[in-house]
Amino acid sequence: MEVIVLFSVFLVLLVLGMPIAFALGISSLSFLLLEGISLTIVPQRMYAGIDTFVLLCIPGFVLAGNLMNVGNITEHIVRFCNALMGHIRGGLGLANVGGSMIFGGISGTAVADAASIGSVMIPGMAKSGYDKPFAAAVTAASSTIGPIIPPSVPMIIVGSLAGVSVGRMFLAGAIPGLLLGVAMMITVYILAVRRGYPKERRSTLRELLHEGRTAFWALLMTAIILYGIIGGFFTPTEASIVASLYALIVGMYVYKGLTWRKLPAILTDTVLTSSGLLLLVGLANLFGWILTSQQIPQMVAAGILSISENPLIVILILNLILLFVGAFMETIAALIILFPALLGVATGIGMDPIHFAVMAVLNLMIGLTTPPVGVCLFVVAGIGNLQMLSVARAIVPFLVCNLIVLFLVSYIPAISLWLPNLLMGE
Structure with missing residues (x-):
């Protein structure tokens, strides 16, 4: 009864x-009060x-x-990508995706990517003759590449939950992230050709070298971040401080x-922003502790395996669960609540924990x-002053593209595991 109240x-x-x-x-508090459990558990579990x-x-x-x-670092990234790809049909859309891949490879957060790249690219693409909903959709879709390409805040979370090396998690996301970016560029190009979107003047070699410099x-x-972590010069936490100091010096001088x-x-x-994220992590941990105490993860695992023990079917079910939850719940909360339970199911059918972790993050992205x-x-709709429905319609081709990449990552473990095994050993 109390569990029903919790979820309700x-x-x-x-x-x-x-x-x-x-x-x-609030839902966790309602459960604890009904169960008569001392509320001292709240700060304990949050901490x-x-x-x-x-x-x-x-x-x-985040800093x-x-x-x-x-x-102005974001602006220079966008300008370089535009100089590199702007002359192709739909070049600004391609530059949007490329900029997100580079920016996301530094900040590791999708929302920051959508806000920063979107504030530059959505008005610029609209002014150049692109449909504004398309510009917003490209920005939103490409922003999800960041948390796959290292460094990645969700990868840090799942690394700590699964007890695996965060550096190995970062490497595992590199190829799937690049694959996602390439697939989005192909989607942008196909749509641009069909809709007759413009292309920019080809940059001269001098202009390209200037933007590259x-x-x-x-x-x-x-x-620096990747070499430092992979080479063992600093931990992911130290890498974040190095990134902040580097951004401060480059941005200022x-x-x-x-x-x-x-x-x-x-x-x-x-x-x-950070306090909000860490508050979410703490409260999600409390919620997850309640689920564990009520053996909900074991029930979920038994329920999935009762449907089928065929690995192909189980992976499909795991994807459907994560996609459904990701459509309603914030990424970090979903990871903390669901990941431990579903990890047990995944390892039970022989999946590598790192392979499953990458698959889970991609689903939630x-x-x-x-x-x-x-x-x-919501972020890109606000930037473009658009209705949510128009952006949701425009993003459908990119969702199809992302689902194809998800299918490949889910059923071909080498896409996630080859690079960490190559550089860090099996």
């Missing part, structure tokens, strides 16, 4: 539009949820993303978009662009 309160609050963190907290060293990199990467955006410092950041007067606002925004709760859809 949670779902009602979600439907009413309450932030996911508060929905998790246990965030008392992980690797989670310190969340505010670090790096904010510094990039204000320090100016973007060099932004591109170097990703190389190279691109000169940052000033000391802008730093208080940047730090305030970082604190608010697709959820960020799926109505009704697709956060990135």
Whole structure:
């Protein structure tokens, strides 16, 4: 009875539009009160949820993303991608995807990517003759590449949940992220040709080299982060601090978009965003503890395996569950609540934990662009001053593209496992 109340309160609050963190907290509180469990468990479980060293990199990467955006680093990334691909039909859309791949490879968050790239590309694409819903859809879809390509905040979360190396998780996401980016570029090109979208003037070699030189410092950041983690020079948490310091120096002294007067606002925004994320992690851990105490994960695992023990069927079921949840729940909360239970099912049919982790993150990233709760859809609709329905319609081809990549990643383990096994050993 109490479990029914737990889920009922949670779902009602979600439907009413309450932030996911508060929905998790209030539903958990209702369960504890009905069960007569001491409320001292609330701070204990919340603290246990965030008392992980690797989670310190969340505010670090959030700060790096904010510094990039204000320090004109994002603009130089977009300009370089446009110089490289702008002359192709639909070139601005291709540059949008390319910029998101580079930006996401530094900030590791989809929403920051959608907001920063979108603020530059959506008005620019609309002015150049692209349909504004298409521009918003490209931005939203490509923003989900960031949390797949390293570094990635969701990969950090699942790494800590699964007890596997975060560096190995980062490497496992590299090829799927690149595959996702290439698939989106192909989709953009096909749509651009069909709809007759414009193409820009081909950049001269001098212009291309100029944009490459100016973007060099932004591109170097990703190389430093990955080489440092893979080479064992610093942990992911230390990498986030290195990224922030690098973004501060480059934004202030190279691109000169940052000033000391802008730093208080940047730090305030970082604190608010990071505290919101960590509050969500803490409350999701409390909710997950309740589910574990009621043996819900075991029931879910038994229910899935009672349908079929065929690995192909089980993987399909896991994907359907994650896609459904991702359409309604915030990524980090979904990972903390569902991942431990579904990981047991995945390992039970012989899946590698890292393979399953990449598959799970990719599913939930697709959820960020799926109505009704697709956060990135709301972000780009706000930037473009568009109705949500028009953006949701425009993103359908990209959802199909993403599902094809998800199918490949789910059923071909080598896409996720080849690179970490090659560089870090099996």
